[in-house]
Amino acid sequence: MLKVGLIGCGFMGTMHANCWKALSDRAEVVAVADVRPEKAEELAALFGAKIYSDGKDLIENEKLDVIDICLPTYLHEKYAVMAMKADANVFVEKPMCRTKEEAQNLVKVQKETGKLLQVGQVIRFWDEYVWLKKVIDEGKYGKLTSATFKRMSPRPTWGWENWLHVPEKSGGMALDLHVHDIDYIRYILGEPKKIQVVGNEHADGLNEYIMSTYIYDDNVIATAEGAWNFPENFRFSMSFCVRFEKATVCHDSGIGEFVVYLENGEKEVPVIEKQFEGSAGSGNISSLGGYYNELRYFTDLIADPTLPQIASVTEGARSVELALDGIAMAKGNK
Numbered sequence: 001m002l003k004v005g006l007i008g009c010g011f012m013g014t015m016h017a018n019c020w021k022a023l024s025d026r027a028e029v030v031a032v033a034d035v036r037p038e039k040a041e042e043l044a045a046l047f048g049a050k051i052y053s054d055g056k057d058l059i060e061n062e063k064l065d066v067i068d069i070c071l072p073t074y075l076h077e078k079y080a081v082m083a084m085k086a087d088a089n090v091f092v093e094k095p096m097c098r099t100k101e102e103a104q105n106l107v108k109v110q111k112e113t114g115k116l117l118q119v120g121q122v123i124r125f126w127d128e129y130v131w132l133k134k135v136i137d138e139g140k141y142g143k144l145t146s147a148t149f150k151r152m153s154p155r156p157t158w159g160w161e162n163w164l165h166v167p168e169k170s171g172g173m174a175l176d177l178h179v180h181d182i183d184y185i186r187y188i189l190g191e192p193k194k195i196q197v198v199g200n201e202h203a204d205g206l207n208e209y210i211m212s213t214y215i216y217d218d219n220v221i222a223t224a225e226g227a228w229n230f231p232e233n234f235r236f237s238m239s240f241c242v243r244f245e246k247a248t249v250c251h252d253s254g255i256g257e258f259v260v261y262l263e264n265g266e267k268e269v270p271v272i273e274k275q276f277e278g279s280a281g282s283g284n285i286s287s288l289g290g291y292y293n294e295l296r297y298f299t300d301l302i303a304d305p306t307l308p309q310i311a312s313v314t315e316g317a318r319s320v321e322l323a324l325d326g327i328a329m330a331k332g333n334k
């Protein structure tokens with residue numbers, strides 16, 4: 001049984017706690033930490049876990065197999081470094097960290113300590129996106145010619161001390177939200193030959209809308225569009241539409257669409273076996289599925305280090321770089 005320490009008991013910490021609960025046959029949350037006592041108490045009650053008022057105390061006082069970091073982005077690197085040096089395997093939410101320097105340091109410390117670090121690039125584990133990668137790799141519908149990914153959200157208001165709207169803490173929409181899609185594009189298509197980015201900012205200077213175009217050989221083009229300036233009553237949606245030689249595949253979480261448009265004029269709905277369905281119950285996320293899948297895979301990796309690392313420290317670092325470069329390009333200073 002893996003002993004888990006959960007640091008950060010806010011929005012994502014709660015999501016992870018529910019996933020750890022569903023993984024209770026292989027892992028047990030024995031300690032939780034949050035600077036807000038009521039948040040820590042709420043999650044500790046789910047497991048009968050020990051409570052700490054800061055992540056540092058949890059790391060220094062517990063001997064753990066896993067430390068799960070669900071802190072605001074600007075704290076990821078500091079705590080992930082402490083956790084790896086304390087001999088724990090680390091799961092850290094996306095984006096892996098706030099700056100390129102922090103990303104490089106995490107790569108270095110991971111290498112030095114040899115501990116496992118998995119980044120919460122959850123789209124790599126999201127059922128519809130897992131299915132899409134499989135059909136691309138297998139060439140089921142021929143060659144991919146173009147792809148569009150979108151992620152649209154109202155302004156996130158739930159963060160502790162409003163950290164998502166402080167530039168030094170979150171990096172803005174592109175690092176927080178858009179990173180999901182640019183990370184996934186690189187996962188399915190590799191390093192682009194050329195990148196073009198446009199975007200705009202809120203009055204506070206934070207990126208809040210972005211459109212990235214990743215260009216590949218043979219004129220294969222993938223675009224990703226992200227926004228968190230939609231009205232408060234807009235339902236969060238993530239979607240893709242991918243054109244292949246022999247079919248077009250579209251998914252839209254907002255309207256519940258998942259369809260393959262075939263060249264003969266017929267349509268089919270892909271059958272995917274969801275590993276786990278559970279309600280997230282809050283925020284802009286409707287299902288626990290991808291979060292459960294990624295944490296389950298993390299425990300698989302601990303048990304069998306020969307399995308491929310799907311969201312490694314180097315992948316997380318590259319996605320942070322791409323998001324930050326995109327923000328700079330959108331500002332027009334690159």
Ligand SMILES: NC(=O)c1ccc[n+]([C@@H]2O[C@H](COP(=O)([O-])OP(=O)(O)OC[C@H]3O[C@@H](n4cnc5c(N)ncnc54)[C@H](O)[C@@H]3O)[C@@H](O)[C@H]2O)c1
Pocket residue numbers: 007008009010011012013033034035036039053054055056070071072073075093094095120122158159160161163176
């Ligand atoms: N994968 C996804 O789909 C997804 C979705 C939302 C957020 N996230 C990421 O998850 C991370 C957390 O975001 P969130 O929305 O849960 O934020 P949040 O503000 O809801 O939660 C952060 C928690 O950390 C606590 N905290 C702050 N400093 C602490 C410390 N030193 N020790 C212990 N606890 C401390 C806060 O009190 C708060 O409860 C961010 O990096 C965010 O980008 C990922």
